Amino acid sequence: MSSAAHRWIRRLARFATFTLEEHRALEDASASTRRCAANDDLHKPGDSGGRLFVVLEGLVCQHKFLADGRRQILAYLFAGDMADPRQLLQTHMDHALCVIWPSEVAMLTSSSMQRLDQFPNITQAMSRYASTQQAIGREWLVNVGHRTASERLGHLICELYIRLEAVGLTRDQAFELPLTQAELGDTLALSAVHVNRTLMELRRLKLVTFQNRQVVIHDFAALRIAAGFDPRYLQLNEETLGRIAGMP
Amino acid sequence: MSSAAHRWIRRLARFATFTLEEHRALEDASASTRRCAANDDLHKPGDSGGRLFVVLEGLVCQHKFLADGRRQILAYLFAGDMADPRQLLQTHMDHALCVIWPSEVAMLTSSSMQRLDQFPNITQAMSRYASTQQAIGREWLVNVGHRTASERLGHLICELYIRLEAVGLTRDQAFELPLTQAELGDTLALSAVHVNRTLMELRRLKLVTFQNRQVVIHDFAALRIAAGFDPRYLQLNEETLGRIAGMP
DNA sequence: CGAGCCCTTGAAACTCGTCAATGATCGTGG
DNA sequence: CCACGATCATTGACGAGTTTCAAGGGCTCG
Numbered sequence: 001m002s003s004a005a006h007r008w009i010r011r012l013a014r015f016a017t018f019t020l021e022e023h024r025a026l027e028d029a030s031a032s033t034r035r036c037a038a039n040d041d042l043h044k045p046g047d048s049g050g051r052l053f054v055v056l057e058g059l060v061c062q063h064k065f066l067a068d069g070r071r072q073i074l075a076y077l078f079a080g081d082m083a084d085p086r087q088l089l090q091t092h093m094d095h096a097l098c099v100i101w102p103s104e105v106a107m108l109t110s111s112s113m114q115r116l117d118q119f120p121n122i123t124q125a126m127s128r129y130a131s132t133q134q135a136i137g138r139e140w141l142v143n144v145g146h147r148t149a150s151e152r153l154g155h156l157i158c159e160l161y162i163r164l165e166a167v168g169l170t171r172d173q174a175f176e177l178p179l180t181q182a183e184l185g186d187t188l189a190l191s192a193v194h195v196n197r198t199l200m201e202l203r204r205l206k207l208v209t210f211q212n213r214q215v216v217i218h219d220f221a222a223l224r225i226a227a228g229f230d231p232r233y234l235q236l237n238e239e240t241l242g243r244i245a246g247m248p
Numbered sequence: 249m250s251s252a253a254h255r256w257i258r259r260l261a262r263f264a265t266f267t268l269e270e271h272r273a274l275e276d277a278s279a280s281t282r283r284c285a286a287n288d289d290l291h292k293p294g295d296s297g298g299r300l301f302v303v304l305e306g307l308v309c310q311h312k313f314l315a316d317g318r319r320q321i322l323a324y325l326f327a328g329d330m331a332d333p334r335q336l337l338q339t340h341m342d343h344a345l346c347v348i349w350p351s352e353v354a355m356l357t358s359s360s361m362q363r364l365d366q367f368p369n370i371t372q373a374m375s376r377y378a379s380t381q382q383a384i385g386r387e388w389l390v391n392v393g394h395r396t397a398s399e400r401l402g403h404l405i406c407e408l409y410i411r412l413e414a415v416g417l418t419r420d421q422a423f424e425l426p427l428t429q430a431e432l433g434d435t436l437a438l439s440a441v442h443v444n445r446t447l448m449e450l451r452r453l454k455l456v457t458f459q460n461r462q463v464v465i466h467d468f469a470a471l472r473i474a475a476g477f478d479p480r481y482l483q484l485n486e487e488t489l490g491r492i493a494g495m496p
Numbered sequence: 497c498g499a500g501c502c503c504t505t506g507a508a509a510c511t512c513g514t515c516a517a518t519g520a521t522c523g524t525g526g
Numbered sequence: 527c528c529a530c531g532a533t534c535a536t537t538g539a540c541g542a543g544t545t546t547c548a549a550g551g552g553c554t555c556g
Binding site: 045046062064066067070071072074084086087089090091092094095124127128130131134135137138139140141142144145146147189228232233235 | 294312315319320335339372378382383386387388389394436481
């Protein structure tokens with residue numbers, strides 16, 4: 001499996017076992033891809049729906065701006081992630097999809113989705129996947145609402161580590177995270193300055209280091225405790241849980 | 249339409265025009281109901297999935313607790329609201345469903361859902377409905393993350409007013425909201441004390457009053473501005489927008 | 497080599513949380 | 527019918543966490 005779609009398929013394959021034919025259908029659907037530069041908007045609020053983006057490489061985010069420029073990042077889409085299939089039904093988008101790091105994306109339309117929906121296995125995998133993404137959104141609300149700055153940051157890092165591990169985007173206890181501190185702030189509802197101070201604290205505690213777009217986790221077990229991270233919302237299977245060191 | 253299901257059907261009917269047969273199928277599916285007292289848990293985190301609750305009367309919320317007792321309310325389910333159909337696929341719940349005010353609820357199972365799914369019209373209406381609920385969740389993240397206390401409170405009140413208006417649960421510019429200030433705090437990520445102070449400020453500004461479980465909006469247009477409320481995320485149709493006074 | 501973006505650091509201000517005490521309201525049982 | 531306890535609303539004083547403002551330094555890219 002060397003096509004650009006392999007991380008996407010791998011992510012979905014967590015929720016179903018695909019036949020060769022289904023596998024092929026997914027590859028076909030995402031065959032036509034497009035390269036996007038940072039800051040490109042894949043869609044903006046108010047745009048019509050009917051399009052569904054799959055991120056094959058790079059990093060994309062969902063976000064929303066307030067009138068005065070305050071911004072909340074709603075979700076990250078890493079390589080292998082896709083937007084929610086239900087967006088095909090929405091008549092106009094309520095949020096924007098913005099490229100954070102040069103990306104390769106595929107765009108599914110209603111008709112290509114209809115083809116995929118002929119395989120109940122695929123439909124179900126997508127629904128389960130989207131359901132997990134929704135659970136992540138709920139956890140983000142808890143994070144932003146009720147955790148302290150260092151808990152927020154630690155919790156996000158734990159989550160991203162596990163999500164990226166699932167598609168082979170980590171090595172040892174490290175992964176690439178091409179975000180500025182300001183973007184982390186817009187994610188966690190903290191000022192960039194405070195993100196900076198909090199990162200230094202986590203580094204001082206020898207829990208995790210974030211420098212040059214690299215996150216290095218020095219002590220996952222301790223970070224997990226410090227952040228109050230409970231991975232159950234990620235709907236992992238036993239096998240994955242076991243693979244991650246420092247997991248309950 | 250006098251069955252207990254009428255608000256539910258009315259809410260879904262926003263997204264599709266039901267035939268008599270479809271109408272009947274929805275009534276049948278929700279025929280068996282159950283009365284629940286405040287503080288009952290319909291399900292807890294870790295419970296197995298496969299059940300889908302519809303709230304016919306009362307008020308229910310989704311929430312999540314942190315280990316030390318901090319709590320974030322994730323969503324309200326008013327009369328006519330239902331949980332996300334995708335929860336039927338989840339093997340175990342990541343959040344709790346808790347009754348806030350004495351309620352009447354129906355429980356759909358996978359098999360009753362399969363019956364309903366024979367009507368593509370119903371499936372589609374539910375998906376569109378759930379999609380709107382997801383958009384509300386996104387807006388809550390923006391709310392908690394990036395708005396000030398009075399903006400948060402004002403924004404929530406604007407949203408609830410419109411949601412309740414859609415199922416006939418408002419009269420004039422007022423509606424019943426059986427929440428304590430502590431529960432509002434757990435929703436908006438504010439302390440109960442600060443909710444109290446903020447409510448008084450909104451009252452002092454003659455924007456809105458919340459007393460004895462009654463929300464009275466004195467000046468919707470001004471409240472909307474003060475809260476930065478843009479109703480587009482609620483996916484309203486023109487007709488509804490026009491009905492609400494003070495709408496753009 | 498300069499411009500621009502990003503990270504870092506300090507000081508001051510502010511929003512909001514915590515603690516604590518007082519009242520108001522309400523359902524319950526004596 | 528009133529006393530009681532419980533829950534909730536209200537208010538004040540204080541403190542903590544976080545934001546804002548400001549400035550300097552480092553890195554990268556043209």
